Amino acid sequence: MQIAIRMTNRNHNTFVHLLGALEAQGFDIDEILITKKLEDIIRAKPKAVLYSFMTQEVWKVEEEVKLLREKINALFIAGGYHATAMPKHTLRTFDIAVIGEGEETLFYLLNALKSRKFKITKELLDIKGLAFYLNGQFAFTGFAKVEDFARFPPYAETSKLIAPIEISRGCPFACRYCQTPYMKGFLMRHRPIDQIVKYSKRMKDMRYITPNAFAYGSPGGTLKIRKLEALLKALQPLRKEGRRLYYGTFPSEVRPEFVKPETLELLIKYADNRRLAIGAQSGDDEMLRFMHRGHSITHIMEAVEYMIEYGIEPVVDFIVGLPNEDEEKQRKSIELMKWIMRKGGKVRAHYFMPLPGTPFARCKPSSLSKEMSKFLGDMAREGKIEGSWGEQIRLSKKLQKLIEEFYEEPMSYVGKIREVC
Numbered sequence: 001m002q003i004a005i006r007m008t009n010r011n012h013n014t015f016v017h018l019l020g021a022l023e024a025q026g027f028d029i030d031e032i033l034i035t036k037k038l039e040d041i042i043r044a045k046p047k048a049v050l051y052s053f054m055t056q057e058v059w060k061v062e063e064e065v066k067l068l069r070e071k072i073n074a075l076f077i078a079g080g081y082h083a084t085a086m087p088k089h090t091l092r093t094f095d096i097a098v099i100g101e102g103e104e105t106l107f108y109l110l111n112a113l114k115s116r117k118f119k120i121t122k123e124l125l126d127i128k129g130l131a132f133y134l135n136g137q138f139a140f141t142g143f144a145k146v147e148d149f150a151r152f153p154p155y156a157e158t159s160k161l162i163a164p165i166e167i168s169r170g171c172p173f174a175c176r177y178c179q180t181p182y183m184k185g186f187l188m189r190h191r192p193i194d195q196i197v198k199y200s201k202r203m204k205d206m207r208y209i210t211p212n213a214f215a216y217g218s219p220g221g222t223l224k225i226r227k228l229e230a231l232l233k234a235l236q237p238l239r240k241e242g243r244r245l246y247y248g249t250f251p252s253e254v255r256p257e258f259v260k261p262e263t264l265e266l267l268i269k270y271a272d273n274r275r276l277a278i279g280a281q282s283g284d285d286e287m288l289r290f291m292h293r294g295h296s297i298t299h300i301m302e303a304v305e306y307m308i309e310y311g312i313e314p315v316v317d318f319i320v321g322l323p324n325e326d327e328e329k330q331r332k333s334i335e336l337m338k339w340i341m342r343k344g345g346k347v348r349a350h351y352f353m354p355l356p357g358t359p360f361a362r363c364k365p366s367s368l369s370k371e372m373s374k375f376l377g378d379m380a381r382e383g384k385i386e387g388s389w390g391e392q393i394r395l396s397k398k399l400q401k402l403i404e405e406f407y408e409e410p411m412s413y414v415g416k417i418r419e420v421c
């Protein structure tokens with residue numbers, strides 16, 4: 001096979017969807033080797049190997065590509081958040097970076113490479129969404145946008161591979177630490193209900209990908225309860241056939257201000273999960289404003305109260321070590337975490353990681369106060385808080401060093417990103 005996909009647990013959903021998009025445009029996906037094993041790639045000796053990864057995985061990916069280059073003579077093509085935010089850094093390891101939403105770009109790229117014996121030629125300049133070196137010169141062909149991502153099915157018809165369906169794309173909230181709006185745009189777009197129902201039939205547990213599950217049908221910032229209900233209602237015949245519907249929980253979540261009696265009533269009536277994941281991120285209003293979260297502590301507390309009232313377990317995410325987060329701000333987060341746990345909710349703690357392509361890319365994480373370190377350690381030992389902040393502290397330092405050393409202005413869906421540090 002001439003083309004191979006290096007599949008991992010992390011990029012599984014991305015490639016499952018891309019295979020659907022390639023097939024829908026007429027590409028024969030039987031021509032592609034899809035594998036999680038490097039040995040398979042070495043044995044197949046493909047002419048092109050496709051990767052998709054995040055900045056957090058860069059070091060492992062670099063090692064892998066180095067190893068593969070010793071064994072096979074192929075073009076290495078990278079897509080995903082890192083390739084988009086740091087294309088020049090990506091091209092230190094890869095031959096081609098896909099910039100932006102890749103459904104169409106990948107289709108045109110693979111066809112062009114096939115007809116040009118897998119060589120980088122000037123014809124690639126006509127394909128939007130690519131960065132590469134041509135005769136030693138850096139070439140960037142523009143950010144690839146896919147306004148109507150529902151033109152492409154979530155899975156390939158001829159493949160057994162499935163994944164949670166991406167039902168909505170884009171987010172207007174522009175939280176300063178998050179890559180989603182800068183990669184997918186500020187406007188939330190949605191897959192139509194009939195398409196969601198059609199492809200949900202292939203799932204046993206129906207799960208979905210969206211930045212905010214309760215914002216289905218809306219441009220993102222407001223609740224469109226009728227549209228949300230129409231979607232959940234349309235999935236009921238599939239539930240009756242024995243499938244379970246998980247909505248607003250892994251792998252998606254909901255924003256706190258969308259958790260209201262009316263949304264919880266829909267959840268109770270139409271879904272099977274009795275837990276909801278919400279992002280709180282901080283227990284300090286000033287910090288929430290600085291992060292551009294667009295909600296307050298009151299929204300978080302109300303959401304938790306409502307969930308408890310309706311018998312839904314709150315699973316609440318926090319980020320600790322945020323830029324400018326002093327001891328007092330960390331104390332407020334501790335207080336809110338304690339309050340949530342007293343109420344019967346679960347807390348998940350993450351350490352702040354600067355990500356390229358976000359306004360916080362060059363912000364320094366704050367050290368954890370003694371009180372916060374002790375609190376998280378004690379709670380983790382008692383099994384009350386989940387999260388791998390210890391490991392993330394190390395990763396955060398590596399990310400900071402990488403962004404500083406190889407800084408480049410990121411490509412973005414929304415134009416120039418206003419960095420705040």
Ligand code: SF4
Binds near residue numbers: 172
């Ligand atoms: S963290 Fe969530 S709400 Fe904020 S910008 Fe990212 S996807 Fe949107």
